[in-house]
Amino acid sequence: MKNIQAVLFDLDGTLIDSEHFYYSNWKPILAQYFGLEISYDDWIEYFAGHTLVDNVRFLSEKWGIETTDEFMWKETRAAYAKSDMTNIALMPYAAEILDELQAAGKRIALVTSSFRTTVDTVLGHHGLLSYFEFFVTREKVSRPKPDPEPYVLATTLLGLPKEQVVAIEDTSTGFTSAQGAGLTCIAVTRQAAERRKLVEAPILLPGLQEVRELLLPSLP
Template sequence: MIAQLDAVLFDLDGTLIDSEYFYYSNWSPILAKEFGLQITFEDWIRYFAGHTLARNVGMLMESYGIATTEEFMWKETRTNYAKSDMTTIRLMPYAHEILEKLATENIRLALVTSSYKTTVDTVLGHHDLLEYFEFFITRERVVHAKPNPEPYLLATEILSLPRGNIVAIEDTSTGCAAAKGAGLTCIAVTKYGSEIEKLSKADYILGNLQEVKGLLFANV
């Protein structure tokens, strides 16, 4: 699959943590109450998941004709997140197992996410996973978030490794576009059939992290 695997860069939401329903359950009441917009979880996965706040606000304005601002949605969503307790967010299946295997094989690990460091610390800290990662590229560390390749370019700069020896693990078209734009091999992981078509930029599309582990170590 890859001649020499030296490092793996993980996305967070929907890849290592099963957070999309958490975000949906906090956004949908705001959209319903403030704007009369009813969205389903399928709508969330199809149109909102994996995107930044700025992009989602822009999409609400352009696609739904909703007049709102980033400042307003930031305040409202953060208020709901605080009430909901992010420590209830579960890990994706086999998340701990793949991190443990990679660490045992001395593969360098980092996190590249559009979430903020507070979210990373809260959720991964709760699950005792922070220690697996050498560093974290979070939203506040870059000017341009995914799908711009900047987060992955920064990560590769820090790693100082050949890009051909680095694999990115993602779950959305946004993340895959960023990883491929940085010249990395990208493995997409999704349990949603509706998302497979959007992940065409990925080098591989798999169903869960157990399958990813099998692919990464197929020749070991």
Template structure:
């Protein structure tokens, strides 16, 4: 792959651009303990929850732990915790600004494809002054079927109006990887978590941080 063959990069948000998984874990774990008596570790979060939508996690709780709750309850409880915890404390992942700067300097278009809502994007990326670094955002409210369904990436590809072989996706979970490759895109998997590395062993490119991603396409 050469730099001339890639015209656009589609980034995932959580765990890829922002270091949000511990934030989500620290807000979900007390709810699961207080409401359902379920204790989870951060490793459990990465293994079972990370990269999935709220609805998928609610379904997983039912199937794996026989915990019967619903999307509305968990939405209200988690959003209340997020508000108290202040999402502006979420840090960027390493090399995010350097990566975006390099891509822009090379004339490569960038957009965001995430299962998070636009309110989260505005809060976190707005805090880091990165909203203008993306041509557009495909967020949860923009699609009927979120990742791992390919719909978010198909929508992004349509908006870019580029051939799929000139677009690279960047994801940190198997859920996102399946969505990107299901849409016919090549995908760089970026993660340091061993559990996720094992799930992503089939990825064509598997790196630990965004500096290594730049080494691949530049």
């Protein structure tokens, strides 16, 4: 890919291996309060990549579970605090690709549906915050992914032509957002459920190592 000047990264499932963390915290809440048992495949299929508000609405639409955003926010945040988000690992090659993109003079920013507190906790723990020029987090937008608003805002902040910007996403939700903003999006996931949803993505790769090879082909 030629003339790319900036790379916009998603966070959950793209740079950090957080889906097991979220699943392990939502699963007991759904079982205890609503008698709903979900598998990890269910989590990837129906919940991953969506906001809490979307997930609460989906619980009602698919399983008839009536709850509130406030209740689920309170319960999940308490669970996250007990589980310690600093235990969330980086995805393979996350640190390497950030380091190499920075060394190559590329601008880097984050576009995520997570809140800034999550970004600071996890990426701060891994010492990666300084790589990012700015953060478009959930509280920065009115309409989160899959709406294009987060990527429209990020492109505006960069001040670059869209042809010089690429987004990296692991879910169809994020891909739809980036594509809607007129950006080239590299989809990167090993999850079979997400790969099925991303079959129309022009670039679908299994991991960040392959993204690195695409964006920085001259590196060993």
